[in-house]
Amino acid sequence: MRKILIPTDFSENAINAINYAVALFKYDICEFYFMHAYQDDIYADEALLANESLERITMLIGKKSEEQLKNTLSLTAGRSHNPRHTYHIIASNNLLVDEANKIVDEQNIDIIVMGTRGKTNDRNLTFGSHTLQVLKYVQCPVLAIPENYRYTKPNHILFPTDYMIPYKRRELKLLCEIAVPYRAVIDMLYISKSNTLSLRQKDNKAFIEGELCKNNINFKIENSKHIINAIYKHIKENGTDLLVMVNTRHSFLEHFLFQSTIDELSLNLDIPFLALQNMRRN
Known part of the structure; x- marks a missing residue:
């Protein structure tokens, strides 16, 4: 069984990477782990931080993350219909690299699949900052999928x-x-x-x-x-x-x-x- 970790920020690039991974491994028995590490999101909205307690903001963002992951899982499973694939979701109040390394170790992940860029989508860079962090610091093979790349058999x-x-x-x-x-x-x-x-x-x-x-x-x-x-x-x-x-x-x-x-x-x-x-x- 192949174990695949897919970090997501719910951007179009991330969804594209999920679709590519599901298609690439269509012949394999796979467990997919959709993961969103949202610690950075907690401190991103200064206006919200000024009006709400940190505990409440953490709770709200954690709940939103879990709902978005459930929606991602539902959409992916609905398109795939592959009985050889199973799916898990992980919403974590953690940094991306730390959570990815944790899941890689705990689940003995074979490969990480993610988009080359995320929400910020800086077109002057081949790889976004999150993808670079994972490429540099996570101890697992990483497959990076370019923006708008449509699945093609790797011939x-x-x-x-x-x-x-x-x-x-x-x-x-x-x-x-x-x-x-x-x-x-x-x-x-x-x-x-x-x-x-x-x-x-x-x-x-x-x-x-x-x-x-x-x-x-x-x-x-x-x-x-x-x-x-x-x-x-x-x-x-x-x-x-x-x-x-x-x-x-x-x-x-x-x-x-x-x-x-x-x-x-x-x-x-x-x-x-x-x-x-x-x-x-x-």
């Missing part, structure tokens, strides 16, 4: 890698199981000025090949020193439906996630993005 997956990371079996298994039902092709793209792999890189490449043995894999080399441009070019030229990268200490993804804005590096993603967090979990 062509791009996985850029330098083969330096000792990959986690659980996360490669997740990628394998996403790809298999759609007979997706996975392009493993090594971007380098050299075609030669070290022994360490060869070992990691062999591990990937073994774990993704059920999949159709193309091992490609792009001779370039401009990693972002090479990734973007490959996406556009090959009809890529899903970009996969690993976020671990000193990885390329970690580097650009901690820039002031991803868009400074010109990666304006308009396809779903799966970040494998490469964390130690059972």
Whole structure:
């Protein structure tokens, strides 16, 4: 059974991410956890804080959160009609990252799915602040769905890698199981000025090949020193439906996630993005 956490702020982007997740995992037995962490909402309305007690505001916002989650569940279940899917709601007076990490640990979540942007929807950013927080700090794979992206079967997956990371079996298994039902092709793209792999890189490449043995894999080399441009070019030229990268200490993804804005590096993603967090979990 696959366990999927979907944080929501009830925006159109969040609803779109829910619809994508339900469609993507339509072949799987799944438990979906719709979660709204509303602690920030309590302090957002200064006028309300001036006229009501903190206790009453907390109660009102908590009640509204639960009602919105119930409505989200009802709409999703009504559209899906999938007997292999079950749904849970979690309204929490907590911060998004803290609550997400808590649920990931308690429920042994396999993947988090969320929109790239939320209510604020700053079009100058590829990822909104909440999505960035989850990508950076929550110890679980994260699938981010762009605004207005309509579900498309992930037939062509791009996985850029330098083969330096000792990959986690659980996360490669997740990628394998996403790809298999759609007979997706996975392009493993090594971007380098050299075609030669070290022994360490060869070992990691062999591990990937073994774990993704059920999949159709193309091992490609792009001779370039401009990693972002090479990734973007490959996406556009090959009809890529899903970009996969690993976020671990000193990885390329970690580097650009901690820039002031991803868009400074010109990666304006308009396809779903799966970040494998490469964390130690059972």
